[in-house]
Amino acid sequence: DAGVIQSPRHEVTEMGQEVTLRCKPISGHDYLFWYRQTMMRGLELLIYFNNNVPIDDSGMPEDRFSAKMPNASFSTLKIQPSEPRDSAVYFCASSLGRQETQYFGPGTRLLVL
């Protein structure tokens, strides 16, 4: 199994630009999670989906952030407009069942200048 795939691995952009992060979960997994990691706040859950439907988006910091899952094998996290404080590593994870082990992707390292 290829594991969770994320792209791009690194992204550098300027403040105000739109940023789109992509995730392909492990085939057959029905839960997908987006996390953000910063030095100040550590790892925190942003949003998660079950069968492509957003279940809990209470961790999404503000309206500039949006996430979609158009099908079982693809999800996006979009930031528009981006700000320097959005600089972080964004991880996607998937699991087979809400209570089951979550498997993480390699992350996207985002730098907003």
Place this chain on the structure above:
Amino acid sequence: DAKTTQPPSMDCAEGRAANLPCNHSTISGNEYVYWYRQIHSQGPQYIIHGLKNNETNEMASLIITEDRKSSTLILPHATLRDTAVYYCIVRPRGSSNTGKLIFGQGTTLQVKP
């Protein structure tokens, strides 16, 4: 979810056992203890989990005290590749499980040659 307390850092000699403690004194009867680790610049990796019995897999052993208020993750023969941040996480089971993984600050394990 119950709070966990871990030492911020530990050292271990290569080839020796690494014993990583975790305190979860407020854990309830329906909460699991999970361990993840994060090697530098990678996504978190699942290691092991348990409810009340000791558990062992190919990566590690998990020892949970009888009162379940603390646990120890044991890496039997630590290698340089085990250098990472280790997270102890308490997760409820059943309908109380929201799917969210709450990561604390973890323990930075440095394996030295």
